[in-house]
Amino acid sequence: MVTNSASTAIGLSASKILPLGMTALLGLFIVGFVGFSHLEVVHNAAHDTRHSLAFPCH
Amino acid sequence: MSLFRNIVFAAVIAGLLSGLLLTVMQSFSTIPLILQAETFETGGEEAGHSHSHEAAPVDGTAAPAAAHHHDDEAWMPADGFERFIYTAAANILSAIGFGLVLLAAAEALGGLKGWRSGLMFGIAGFLTVSLAPGLGLPPELPGMPAAELGPRQIWWISTALATAVALGLLAYSRSAILAAVAIVLLVAPHLVGAPLPPSHETVVPVDLHARFVNAVYATNLVFWAALGVAAGLLRERFRAGEEAFAGSSGRLASR
Numbered sequence: 001m002v003t004n005s006a007s008t009a010i011g012l013s014a015s016k017i018l019p020l021g022m023t024a025l026l027g028l029f030i031v032g033f034v035g036f037s038h039l040e041v042v043h044n045a046a047h048d049t050r051h052s053l054a055f056p057c058h
Numbered sequence: 059m060s061l062f063r064n065i066v067f068a069a070v071i072a073g074l075l076s077g078l079l080l081t082v083m084q085s086f087s088t089i090p091l092i093l094q095a096e097t098f099e100t101g102g103e104e105a106g107h108s109h110s111h112e113a114a115p116v117d118g119t120a121a122p123a124a125a126h127h128h129d130d131e132a133w134m135p136a137d138g139f140e141r142f143i144y145t146a147a148a149n150i151l152s153a154i155g156f157g158l159v160l161l162a163a164a165e166a167l168g169g170l171k172g173w174r175s176g177l178m179f180g181i182a183g184f185l186t187v188s189l190a191p192g193l194g195l196p197p198e199l200p201g202m203p204a205a206e207l208g209p210r211q212i213w214w215i216s217t218a219l220a221t222a223v224a225l226g227l228l229a230y231s232r233s234a235i236l237a238a239v240a241i242v243l244l245v246a247p248h249l250v251g252a253p254l255p256p257s258h259e260t261v262v263p264v265d266l267h268a269r270f271v272n273a274v275y276a277t278n279l280v281f282w283a284a285l286g287v288a289a290g291l292l293r294e295r296f297r298a299g300e301e302a303f304a305g306s307s308g309r310l311a312s313r
Binding site: 012016019020021022023024026027028029030031032033034035036038040041044045046047048049050051052053054055056057058 | 059061062065066069080084088089092132133134135141144145147148149151152154155156157158159160161162163165166187188191192195196197198199200204207210211214215274277278
């Protein structure tokens with residue numbers, strides 16, 4: 001077991017920070033692209049999804 | 059990298075399944091209402107569309123109409139099957155994205171251990187992404203007036219972020235001070251208030267909008283529950299290469 005970072009009560013091991021951070025960033029990038037991109041083409045393609053997920057639209 | 063690979067694998071499958079479920083639910087609930095609202099949108103704005111958008115500020119709906127530029131040249135999927143396919147793809151992509159964030163957060167907080175903890179994280183996701191931002195910016199149908207897109211997106215993202223942190227503090231901290239901070243984070247975005255349009259006047263009927271809001275929350279709750287449960291079950295299954303980490307420095311080096 002690798003060292004736990006003392007600052008967190010949960011004990012998130014240092015070796016996990018990089019893969020978990022990458023996972024979260026990848027997810028946020030995908031959601032951002034589908035739901036928040038200002039590109040007109042992306043907006044049109046994902047239009048019904050944006051409305052149905054209550055993302056800010058138009 | 060086995061942790062990254064396993065989480066991505068679980069998120070992709072969970073997102074695929076829950077995104078498909080969401081698409082099926084939407085095609086019976088929200089999408090017919092969107093299509094119905096669009097008949098009002100084109101009917102109400104026909105004059106504005108055939109003329110120039112820039113010359114719009116003649117009536118009260120000037121600001122939303124200007125912000126609401128459907129560029130005639132921009133590509134959009136043809137109505138019917140093509141549009142359905144793009145909606146399904148966007149749903150599945152969103153679900154995979156949400157699944158990645160959900161699994162990363164859950165793993166950082168101790169990991170999912172089966173469907174029940176997955177369900178809890180799914181409900182937290184619903185509160186964070188659907189309910190909390192929806193309190194200030196209710197689900198909207200096409201043709202409804204809204205403030206500028208940029209500030210609304212910033213408010214939406216800030217609210218989701220504050221709610222996520224607040225729920226994490228409430229669930230994972232024993233400190234009363236941090237609980238108080240969590241309450242402040244939950245309430246603050248709504249005290250600041252979402253950017254609102256100057257006028258809420260719209261040609262979209264109120265009952266159509268009410269049905270749409272209900273449909274959005276209902277479908278999103280089921281979707282998030284399904285995503286969480288699927289993520290929990292799949293995460294349990296895909297742990298290849300991770301179990302051996304106790305005392306194996308060789309595996310750490312290979313990362």
